[in-house]
Structures are given as C-alpha cells and as structure tokens.
Amino acid sequence: MRIFKFFLSHSLFVAACSAGLTYQSMLLLGLTINAQLLWLVFFSTLAGYNFYWILAQQYAVQIPSLKLFFSTQWTYLMLFFLSAVGMVWILLQRPALTPWVVGAIILTIAYSLPLWPLPKNSFIGKVGFIKTLLLAFTWTFVTVGFPVKAGMVKVDALVWTLCLLRWIFILLLAIIFDTRDIAIDRMRAFHSLATDLTPQLMKIMVKILFLLYTLLLASVLMMGLAIAQAIALALSGIVLWMVYRKSLIKRGYYFYYFLVDGVMLFSTFASFVATI
Numbered sequence: 001m002r003i004f005k006f007f008l009s010h011s012l013f014v015a016a017c018s019a020g021l022t023y024q025s026m027l028l029l030g031l032t033i034n035a036q037l038l039w040l041v042f043f044s045t046l047a048g049y050n051f052y053w054i055l056a057q058q059y060a061v062q063i064p065s066l067k068l069f070f071s072t073q074w075t076y077l078m079l080f081f082l083s084a085v086g087m088v089w090i091l092l093q094r095p096a097l098t099p100w101v102v103g104a105i106i107l108t109i110a111y112s113l114p115l116w117p118l119p120k121n122s123f124i125g126k127v128g129f130i131k132t133l134l135l136a137f138t139w140t141f142v143t144v145g146f147p148v149k150a151g152m153v154k155v156d157a158l159v160w161t162l163c164l165l166r167w168i169f170i171l172l173l174a175i176i177f178d179t180r181d182i183a184i185d186r187m188r189a190f191h192s193l194a195t196d197l198t199p200q201l202m203k204i205m206v207k208i209l210f211l212l213y214t215l216l217l218a219s220v221l222m223m224g225l226a227i228a229q230a231i232a233l234a235l236s237g238i239v240l241w242m243v244y245r246k247s248l249i250k251r252g253y254y255f256y257y258f259l260v261d262g263v264m265l266f267s268t269f270a271s272f273v274a275t276i
Helices: 002-009 012-028 035-061 066-093 095-115 130-150 157-180 182-187 199-222 227-247 253-274
Strands: none
Touching: 002 012, 002 253, 012 035, 012 130, 012 157, 012 253, 035 066, 035 095, 035 130, 066 095, 095 130, 130 157, 157 182, 157 199, 157 227, 157 253, 199 227, 227 253
16 A cells, blocks of 8 residues: 555656556547657656655745755655656657657746745736646646647647647646645645635536537537547546546545546546547
C-alpha cells in the first residue's frame, strides 16, 4: 500500500493517465501509435506535476531552510530530475517537438503562478481561478496537440472539436478537485473556480459543460468519427458524471487520486476496445 500511495502522490499514475489520453488521441485521429511520443508525454507530465507539487508544498508549509527543503522534498526533486532527463533524451531524437514542449513548459509555469511568492493582492492572486481553465488547456495542448504535430495531421473541424471535447473532459475533472479543496483554498486566500463561484453556479456550470460535451459528441459523428469511438467517448462522459455525483459527498485520498484520475484511463481503455 505504501508503494501504491507513492505511485499516486508522486504523480506517476497521473503521468500514465496523460500518456493514456495521448494514446486515445492517436486512435481517434487514426494515427500510428508512437511509443516515443507516449514516453515524452509521460515524462513531461511527471516533471510538470512534481514541479507543481514542490511549489504547492512550499506554498502551504513555508519550509524555512534549504537543508530541510531537500530532506523533505528529495523524492519529488529526484523524479523531477529523472523525468527532465527523459524528456531531453527523447527530444534529442525528435527535435521537431521541442517548440511544443517549450510551450507546455510555459503553460505549466503560467498555471502555477498563484503558488509563487507574489503579493496576495496582486493580479495573479486575484485571478487564480484562471488556473483551472489553463490547466485543462495545458492537458489538451499536450494530449491532443502533441499527436497532431507528430503525426502532421491537418487541423480541421474534427481536430478542433476533439480539442474542445478533451478540454471539457479535463475541466470537469479539475472542477472536482477544486470543489474538494474549497475550504483550504479560502483559508489560504487561494482563488479557484470553486472559491469564486457559489455552489449553485458551480453546479449549473458543470451541467452546461456536460451538455456541451454531449452536443460536441453528436457533431463529431457527423464529421466522420467512427460510431464505436463516439460510443466510447459517451461512456467516458457517463462515468465522469457518475464520479462527479459521488464527489459531491466528502471523499478520501484514494477516491480523488485513483478513481477520479482513473476516469482518464477508463476513457483510454474504452477507445482501445472500440478499435477491436
């Protein structure tokens, strides 16, 4: 159980989820599976999330000394370093993807800005809710944009619609986490969608996003997406709705970091089954 929790807490599981969604994008776009690209996404996510967690823990605890910082954060730092090495190793073989990785790094820094030691009344501090929207965009940029770039796919209406579907899917997952953290975020004066909107408005927003997801699914069918893949995406939306409903009651650590994040792997598996 300790190893499993390490796997979750150090973002190895969520990195596997991001590689899974990238694999799903390749299936939806009809691309040949590119193992190097999957590893690149895995390492990029692992580096980005460990970087974010290091900042988040420093923001929450304010570790006073550099020695204490390294002694408490060394596992996160180690994984950040190893995943960065993995990224560089793959980019040396696929240099054309370097601008896209740089873009992902910039986006990661941008959505982590609320955790940086900036004045509480600064503009960044007041618009922290944008972090949630930017996080969903970053995931879309990586898990859809990377395969599009690597596969030299023509960006047409279907690609843009798949991007919107992915953005909504990730945004709904992020909202579940925002809602969980609302009390502690308010205590730390940390802005998010959940702290800046009332619970009623949050529920309305979630219902609108699920409605948009359904309408976009209908549109990709008309654009030529295989019926089996549309069914897989629809099943993913249904499972996400069920998990969202479960999240309205206070849940534990494994619910969020295994079950909620695991919806991404379920979606990947559903798309894989749709190809059989």
